[in-house]
């Protein structure tokens with residue numbers, strides 16, 4: 274959930290049996306202090322494996338406007354390759370907000386996959402035609418995100434459950450994570466019943482004690 278940090282949240286989620294995901298950070302305060310997203314991602318990854326032995330993932334926004342995206346898709350796979358603990362624990366790369374081809378076309382990422390790493394690449398699909406593009410890019414799976422998802426810039430006004438049905442009908446063999454509007458066990462059950470393999474939650478976890486988000490933001494995301 275960039276540009277913000279989700280480092281403590283990643284550890285807490287993975288420790289609790291979920292799969293925490295490190296943000297692609299891009300805070301102005303970091304740039305002003307001379308810290309850039311590639312270096313921050315490396316530090317955050319090291320911090321995560323120092324604090325948990327559980328699997329986790331990371332996000333890269335591959336939009337052309339993201340100055341750090343090209344560095345992240347090359348340097349982060351190389352960095353993972355060099356650290357055996359990271360190679361074992363970092364099992365999920367999720368790209369979003371840009372091309373689904375950027376990471377699969379990265380030679381260091383290809384080498385990481387060929388090295389026996391269990392890492393899987395999912396891309397966020399906020400519309401059926403974008404899911405088609407992801408499948409053509411040979412992603413390992415799709416994060417199907419409707420317009421109700423937090424922090425989401427929707428191409429089309431389609432809800433998660435409608436989009437989920439469209440995509441699962443057209444691509445029944447592609448692993449799918451449902452995303453956008455889930456915050457409860459019953460929400461999870463509905464996604465699983467429809468054929469998703471998991472749900473991803475953003476807003477609900479912003480509201481958690483472990484998240485690094487500001488208290489005011491946490492209150493806005495709270496049900497109560």
Ligand SMILES: Cc1cc2nc3c(=O)[nH]c(=O)nc-3n(C[C@H](O)[C@H](O)[C@H](O)COP(=O)(O)O)c2cc1C
Pocket residue numbers: 274275276296297332334368369370397418421422423424425452453454455473474475476477
């Ligand atoms: C403040 C905020 C920032 C986000 N930043 C990103 C991001 O950098 N990359 C990304 O793939 N998704 C981002 N998301 C989307 C979340 O990863 C997730 O898909 C979304 O929150 C799911 O919807 P929900 O909030 O209804 O659970 C962001 C969401 C929020 C609320």
